[in-house]
Amino acid sequence: MLKELAKTRKKQFDVTIFQTPMFNQKKGYKQVYRIMVESIDHDECLGSVFKTFNVLDRLPADFRGRYISTGDILNIDEGRRGQRYYQLQPGGWQEINRIHIR
Numbered sequence: 578m579l580k581e582l583a584k585t586r587k588k589q590f591d592v593t594i595f596q597t598p599m600f601n602q603k604k605g606y607k608q609v610y611r612i613m614v615e616s617i618d619h620d621e622c623l624g625s626v627f628k629t630f631n632v633l634d635r636l637p638a639d640f641r642g643r644y645i646s647t648g649d650i651l652n653i654d655e656g657r658r659g660q661r662y663y664q665l666q667p668g669g670w671q672e673i674n675r676i677h678i679r
Contacts, residue, residue: 587615590622591654594630596642606650609642619653623663623670626651 592614595606610630616622630645646667650673654660663670663671 585617586618590614593652600629610640
């Protein structure tokens, strides 16, 4: 019974990946992929996306971007609860303003 109480309900997150055409560019972000991810919170969602898009065997067949790397941006859309943007920095994911995407 305790196990059931400790379980947290997972949610569906609508995640969009933005990348620049070439690695290490600061401008020119374009949407390269959109996916639904089931996670408990944003941290787990970010980790799941990173793991999926950094292992060749896990990449979706229709993915046309490159591996997720420093500088790439993820948009997590929760519908009425709003959108959050995260950029991969050398120290991990950092929340940013959407203004960075141009």
